[in-house]
Amino acid sequence: MTQVERRKYERIDARVKVELSPYHPGGPAADPRSVESRNVSAGGLLVVVDSPIDISSYVVARFTMPDGTERKEVIAKVVRVDEVESLREYNIGLQFIENVPA
Secondary structure: OOOOOOOOOOOEEOOOEEEEEEOOOOOOOOOOEEEEEEEEEOOEEEEEEOOOOOOOOEEEEEEEOOOOOOEEEEEEEEEEEEEEHHHOEEEEEEEEEEEOOO
8 A cells, every 4th residue: 555645744754954943922042952963955954863752742943954054953843753762862853843033
């Protein structure tokens, strides 16, 4: 049986450095954690972290697009958390919600 692609946006395999901070509306940003992406699309990122992040929580993600042309700072929702037991790491799927206001 053929599997139907349900993603809205095409993903690009890309390893970029990402800074993640918990999102606190109107509050100061917490110390960011540095992680690396595995792929990026117009709608989100897949990042690898060493400890899980609660699903449905919100983070601020700061990164430079893979082609180096644009620095992004977005609010994102954690929509997927998959443990990679053999590597003791987690693949975290982030869905972009909105750009962080300047």
